Amino acid sequence: MVDLRKVTAALVIIGNEVLSGRTRDANLQYLGENLNALGIRLMEVRVIPDVEDTIVDAVNTLRARFDYVFTTGGIGPTHDDITSASIAKAFGVEVVRDPEAERLVRSNYATPEDVTTARLKMADVPAGSALLNNPVSKSPGFRVENVYVLPGVPRIMQAMFECFRHELLGGEPFKSREITAFVPEGEIGGPLGEIQERFPDADVGSYPFVREGRFGAALVVRHPEQTVVDAAAEAIHDMIRNLGAEPVEE
């Protein structure tokens, strides 16, 4: 496996509900796909509980290691929303009430009575944060240096990401082709390894599946240059036919 990373990112998913299996995370797949489309490689994801020291440790480790860090979860108004305080601690800064964030939070409610103490907590961010626009429910996310702090609700997280995605500096977007065949991985292993050797700087992956009781594999080639992807994909087509099966590509 060749290391193709250029611009890199990590994701920290904060939430006991994901660890307990209660909630199935949807943010990893969305961010993986969308960062990939920008040429940013998601290199590591951590799912961690709502525990301050754990959040601080994960964020500080990952922000030193990768170009971007995204966090999801824990920025709502309840007692278990401790992400803002934890990010502030990670950067060694205070939590402050941001006037613009307060204006945004207040603008989401019809009457002053609706703006509860709990809701105003969503205007508290680490000192020095840049706010991230939330077109769904107003309460902003925020960015501190290379760390983007986003909500856990997928619909809001995605809307927020769409607002700042143009600011992210991607590497070279990857081209890819995916070829599927009902050939067990065990027959593919040898010849596919040879294809990887012929195209050493391409990322050649094999992802087995069981479908309708039959074993098969999806073979994926990724590389910044379309010509390299095409050459490796053709070699995979030939390999599958040589194994007596039919390559399928959508």
Added chain:
Amino acid sequence: MVDLRKVTAALVIIGNEVLSGRTRDANLQYLGENLNALGIRLMEVRVIPDVEDTIVDAVNTLRARFDYVFTTGGIGPTHDDITSASIAKAFGVEVVRDPEAERLVRSNYATPEDVTTARLKMADVPAGSALLNNPVSKSPGFRVENVYVLPGVPRIMQAMFECFRHELLGGEPFKSREITAFVPEGEIGGPLGEIQERFPDADVGSYPFVREGRFGAALVVRHPEQTVVDAAAEAIHDMIRNLGAEPVEE
């Protein structure tokens, strides 16, 4: 948030395809739920690429920190399946061909010609491993000390887990109740924090959602004792009614 962990676990999901968003992981939710049912708390999950040093580092960090570590992915027959070699390196042992594993791999194929070199790679495990039974496709997983090495295909991973789950030493299983209401989290925040304070050793979580254009939250209480869970759940019912909404519990 009170730290209720007793017997703990971590999960390492190995696979570029999950990081790129190509494949949506299903193993985290399955293991989170099933470990939880055994009284084992899943405390951290890492999703990492097929890179040996990264696998070694994650496994060595997590196996020192938690009672159990599970890994999924990367034990198939293709060139990008490097988990066995990486686990061996993490433990400082050699990779050896296990005779029983070889017998199992061979037993899955009708003729000796089908037993390719690539397939026999699935009989190579770290020295000192205990094999884990695979009722679906024979090729075993393995355990080294407290690290359980499982395949990435959910159906096979789950079948394997079912075979050894009785060997896992759980803590005290948690009781839980979940109450849903169409009340925005911002109105819940204050009174729910008070309920958490009244039941300091219960795990009281609030998980917001947007459904049919309306904001709501699922409120979950978890504790080893049913009486504590029930008392806190009743307090949540009262809180929701006081806010003018209807608590829903299935």
